[in-house]
Amino acid sequence: MGTTTSSTSAAPTATADGTTLADVLVPWFRAHARDLPWRRPETTAWGVLVSEIMLQQTPVARVEEPWRAWLERWPRPSAMAAAPASDVLRAWGKLGYPRRALRLHAAAQAIAADHGDVVPDDVATLESLPGIGTYTARAVAAFAHGQRVPVVDTNVRRVVARAVHGDAEAGAAAARDLADVEVLLPGAGAGDAAERSSTRHDDAATMSAALMELGATVCVARGPRCADCPILDRCAWQRRGRPAWDGPVRKAQTWAGTDRQVRGRLLDVLRGAPGPVTAEALEAAWLTNPAQRAGCLDSLLVDGLVEQLADGRFALPGDVG
DNA sequence: AACGCGTGGGC
DNA sequence: TGCCCAAGCGT
Structure with missing residues (x-):
């Protein structure tokens, strides 16, 4: 990530005192993580x-x-x-x-x-x-299984782009992203930093969760709350004076009048009905553009989200009513 | 590699 | 308000 604008500094896995990013973020996560149901131990x-x-x-x-x-x-x-x-x-x-x-x-x-x-x-x-x-x-x-593998989502890519590469945004996903995060996980191997680090192999999954949590709650896309950041003093973006993003601008999502909206309407009718519905019921869901409606219904059939019965009616797959 | 795919909340 | 964004995937 940040291949065009990133600084050349190596990942700050350890500072001069031998503490790693994980040494800071793992305890931070244990103290500040949201209590989400799928994170409970019995899950x-x-x-x-x-x-x-x-x-x-x-x-x-x-x-x-x-x-x-x-x-x-x-x-x-x-x-x-x-x-x-x-x-x-x-x-x-x-x-x-x-x-x-x-x-x-x-x-x-x-x-x-x-x-x-x-x-x-x-x-x-x-x-x-x-x-x-x-x-x-x-x-x-x-x-779920405690394995030491890099977990890279949009939050992690943003945190790494800022804290490690000094860029305001992550840019497009790249194969390199996994390696970028792998070096941040505790338990990498022998070495001075590893020896002195307080985190270990078993903390790798927690480190990934911590990177995600930081991106989701502090290092957010719009209006990052840097005052609350546990790694502010190690952040390359901060060090560079928080320069604006100069990479490619992401294309805005379109919505009104798109096939996505029409498909959503059609599916909403099917979900709300107790069983199969007539073609007329689906036509009523999108009167603006009959040709578009027909095309969307066809694409839903292709995707397996809708099926047509022998009598011509439409239903959610497997729905006998 | 860029694009299409649902839905709704926040600013 | 309108726009941006949200723990991606498959093609």
Whole structure:
């Protein structure tokens, strides 16, 4: 990250006194971390996985309640695997990006069928499951299984861009990001800094959680609260006088009138109905542009989010009404 | 590698 | 208000 504008300084894994970033952030996390339900010790690996999927592009505040209901209803992968997709999509509700729910359903079926109903603990196997990519695989490996793997999300990339590279923003994700974070994890190996460090291999997952927490609550995208930052005195961005971002500007998300909005409307009708609905009911959901509505309905069919019955009506997949 | 994919809250 | 953003993934 920060390949075009970053300073040349090496990652400040240790300062002159031998303390590492982890030595500061791990205790900070233990004192300041939000009490999120999926972080409680009794949470299963399945619970962690469900939380990570729900949290993809969806704020914490909107995930808490659906997550509780989900785990109560489907406490194990096999329980969810046995449910029809229509139930899964209704339980997903308005979390957004409902393809995530479908992929989680498929992942649960694979875990139940091929992995003894046990959430895998190695990154490669996790990444082979639907909807689990670079970030989620490592988050589950670290947070559910305690593995020492770098967990890099948008928060971590921003924290590293600022504290390590001295840039205001992270820029586009890059393969390099994982290595950038790996060197920050405690338990790397022998050496003076490692010898003197108070954190160890077992703290690696906590360090990843701490980097994420710092990015989510202090080192936020807009209006970072630097006065509350535990690593302010080690922050390269601060040291450089907090220069403005001079990299490429991210394109704004469009929304009004997009296919995304139309698909959302159509799905909302299906979710709200007890069973299959007529074509007319779906037409009423988007009168502005019939051709667009038809195209979106078709794309929902292709995605497997909707199916058409023999009588011509439409339904959530597996929904018998 | 850039793009499309839902939804709603904060400023 | 309108715009920006939110624990990404698959193509």
